Amino acid sequence: MLARARARYLLLMEASHSTFKQDGGASASRTFTEAARRAQIVGAAIEVIAESGYAKASFTRIAKQAGLSSTGMISYHFSGKDDLMREVVGEVLRVADAYMRPRIEAQATASGRLRAYIESNIALLKEFPNHLPAMVEVFGNLRGEDPSLREFAAAMEAVVDLQVERMREAQEAGEFGEFDPRVMVMAIRGAIDGLVTRAAKDPRIDPDVCGRELADLFERATRKADR
Amino acid sequence: MLARARARYLLLMEASHSTFKQDGGASASRTFTEAARRAQIVGAAIEVIAESGYAKASFTRIAKQAGLSSTGMISYHFSGKDDLMREVVGEVLRVADAYMRPRIEAQATASGRLRAYIESNIALLKEFPNHLPAMVEVFGNLRGEDPSLREFAAAMEAVVDLQVERMREAQEAGEFGEFDPRVMVMAIRGAIDGLVTRAAKDPRIDPDVCGRELADLFERATRKADR
Amino acid sequence: MLARARARYLLLMEASHSTFKQDGGASASRTFTEAARRAQIVGAAIEVIAESGYAKASFTRIAKQAGLSSTGMISYHFSGKDDLMREVVGEVLRVADAYMRPRIEAQATASGRLRAYIESNIALLKEFPNHLPAMVEVFGNLRGEDPSLREFAAAMEAVVDLQVERMREAQEAGEFGEFDPRVMVMAIRGAIDGLVTRAAKDPRIDPDVCGRELADLFERATRKADR
């Protein structure tokens, strides 16, 4: 039990089960075709956001990308733009969780999990080239105006706090060197996000190489000094 | 000459002299009041962008922030929104250059300049709390649609390329360890930008501490292995 | 025959038997469940209109109020919004007729019938708090664009004409004083409708007291001068 808890201690979306659960927990009350349409629209939104950016991701563009005849269709399936964006993030987190979690939990050491976290996160770029860029766009443009989005942002904050706590534990266990764990978490997140953003535009970037390099980088940065 | 060139080799805005020069090189033909008006509008834009984000930074809001009665004023002084945004970036780059360059050039070693680059960049948050967040917002939302912006983005690419080249030279000179210099540059940029974004919203973050921690982090990441 | 005709001479919905008969005369061809569904929808419409006003009474709101899952249900049972609104008025008129007619016909004098008309009309507010407000809302917002509604409005006009005629007869019979019977009818209608509208929003208003006061008022207004 303890082992399993520690095994996933760096997973980005650890806290997501309560907040970002599939369809926000309302999936039971949705028809099959309704769920399919929502998924289709969310997919189109991810493509548009990744390609054209958050600002240009209007309902009109998303509807066109999804092959829908009108924007009314989107408003019919989502209660508003915030709702759609929440679902976009939820979809990305679900995909990322499914991909990253087993790879992280397979590692036995803290540094192994850190490497798995970084490499599997960036490896997602090959499997789902639009998912992470879209999420970075959405988060970059979210302000805490709407109450529902405020709760959303708070959940993401909680994830960061958890990661910081896990990293501190690894330090105390002697697996990492001395450093401010919060700054380290922010640096990792920022480095990954920056790389994701660039990779979305620059096809020359090879995710495999970059992932490994980035993992090496942060392994050196977290290593104990005397080694 | 060589010394001077090396002295600024990590400076973000090294290449800006051609592209982002004050008023795009048209300053000679501008009157004093015109320049003042432009500066006033750019300042207001920076405040609005930093506070409300790129999406909400409409001419209407910027005009209100600047104390102008109409948006026509902005269109009168700028050829369009892209023009204003370019000027916003230019202003930030100019301020950052003035602040960072002497601190970087004062260092004699590559690692010293890297530390000065990171620390002085983050220190800017205290002196100009809105400048860097605004620039990160603008860059995050710029797409290369407009030809004028395409050239803009290309210039920024050139800066990155230059930084990569300088870092490679330092590696060859034995001052840094082995790593992919491009990934390193992207990681540094991403980590700083991520921290800037967070600092803009979270007042608990102390730029001084974070800057030093981040510099330590990347010092370990770039250090030669045998040390 | 004459007695019976005179007995109901102030009844608002006298002419309704031809125009507003249950289900517009098509009831024979309707199944039981169909009629029940229509009644359910009409009831929900009355509640929504009374509470939120005509403008906000969309099919969506009415369906929600009726516990229906989609607006298609309403369009399926009614040929359009006009049809539904006609049925709303019909339902109110039917209820009002059932309540008011016996009370009016029980009176032997013109002034007695006038009082019974006013008091029983307002007393309806206690028994069916939403019916009259809903009808006032509908009538206030109906324009004679649609041919079917034009006929509808004409029928209501005919009722007014009939009331005017009955009132003139009472004047000639020496039961009322001298006044323009059409203005009197309009004033009575307007006073009642205004009170109904207010009572729908202001719970302090006591229908019993107001009904008696209003009847007193118009008794004085219609009384012969020499009394």
Next chain:
Amino acid sequence: MLARARARYLLLMEASHSTFKQDGGASASRTFTEAARRAQIVGAAIEVIAESGYAKASFTRIAKQAGLSSTGMISYHFSGKDDLMREVVGEVLRVADAYMRPRIEAQATASGRLRAYIESNIALLKEFPNHLPAMVEVFGNLRGEDPSLREFAAAMEAVVDLQVERMREAQEAGEFGEFDPRVMVMAIRGAIDGLVTRAAKDPRIDPDVCGRELADLFERATRKADR
């Protein structure tokens, strides 16, 4: 002073000076042409509302009526539909005040002022055939959702309360008979509004005759019994 205060004691818009003052008190900060445009739009809105009803009075129709090219123009001059409707009511009240006040204040007795109130109110229909119908439409469709409109409705309530108070004073002074003054005020208002609504659609109605008849009616209704 007392005489003057009592002289206008039945005036509908007595309390309007604080709430409905010209342009809501912001007129000083408005350009001449801006004020003209606003007046033009308000006028067009009054025409459309009077003719087609509140529900059909969309910005599109109002813009067309005003000869404007787009609805954006209306949004440019008014902060929203509520703002426009408030101005519509304000305009009607201003016109009504200018017309009715001197006619009411010219009367020395309570019954004279009541008659002047009713007759001058209805006489407005000839001078401004659309004003009163439009106001009745707006008030009939207003719900207290918006806070700014809630305050608006409260102001109208205060006017009614004032009229009730004045009427009670006249009763105590022996100028009127015994009746519930609140019901009387509501009946007068309802009768006038009903007549206004009908007159807007039925050209056969002669305001002069109706006004005199209605004044006669309420004179009898308010007269002391022993006369």
Next chain:
DNA sequence: CATGAATGAGGCTTCATTCAT
């Protein structure tokens, strides 16, 4: 130089209605 009124496109949303299942 500066103003602010005007424009037209586009944004999100809601509406009544239709239709395949």
Next chain:
DNA sequence: GATGAATGAAGCCTCATTCAT
């Protein structure tokens, strides 16, 4: 009979931009 997904029009509003003054 009943459902709910789909449609297209229309609603209000905000945007960047232009132009006469």
